[in-house]
Amino acid sequence: MGHGRKRLGRPWVIGVLVAALAGVGLGLYWFQPWKLWQDETVQEALPSAVAPAAPPAGASSPSPSPAPRLRTLAGGELISHEHATSGKVKLVRLADGSHVVRLEDLDTSNGPDLRVWLTDAPVKEGQAGWHVFDDGAYVSLGKLKGNKGSQNYTVPADVDLSRYTSVTIWCDRFDVSFGAAELTRT
Missing domain, CATH: 2.60.40.200 (Superoxide dismutase, copper/zinc binding domain)
Structure with a gap:
């Protein structure tokens, strides 16, 4: 009779372990704690003014105006x-x-x-x-x-x-x- 109890207990323990592992996995996905130790540095320059297009060859260039x-x-x-x-x-x-x-x-x-x-x-x-x-x-x-x-x-x-x-x-x-x-x- 004691042998039957052990078999009934194993699925319950396995079920708890599977649920705990799933919970840990979801928690890691949701919180992503490793990001607290990972820095991402981005250095972008401020976008600059677009240079005016050059006049076609042979055309006179207009008087220079200050760049925006x-x-x-x-x-x-x-x-x-x-x-x-x-x-x-x-x-x-x-x-x-x-x-x-x-x-x-x-x-x-x-x-x-x-x-x-x-x-x-x-x-x-x-x-x-x-x-x-x-x-x-x-x-x-x-x-x-x-x-x-x-x-x-x-x-x-x-x-x-x-x-x-x-x-x-x-x-x-x-x-x-x-x-x-x-x-x-x-």
Whole structure:
């Protein structure tokens, strides 16, 4: 009779082990803890003005006009939220009239599903500011290219920039800000 009990116990133990392993696997996929020790540095130059096209051969060249310039419209300093974050944020109008959000000297933790968002939320210090950025209007400018360095994020042409007052490094998986900056108009 004791022999039958051991057989009934084995499937139960195996089932618990399989469930535990599946839970660990899902937890590793969801949290991706190894990213906390992996840095991704991206160093992009600010896009420069496009040079005017040369006149066709034999045509007289028009008088030189000053090249269109880049203009910083707003900027701010990143503050820490869920993770220690530092660096500068700039909203820049390029020579062709398009806009980019530029992160300069960014230093934050790596994490799963990090995005750069342009938002209308106020930047608040401490835990009060961790979850406010998805409460109002926001535009995702794409995945964070790297957790360190200087990077550019194109703002879609149809975005009304007057509606947005801040930028956040947003963890879309856990709905939390790693860090954010208030945009002060220049």
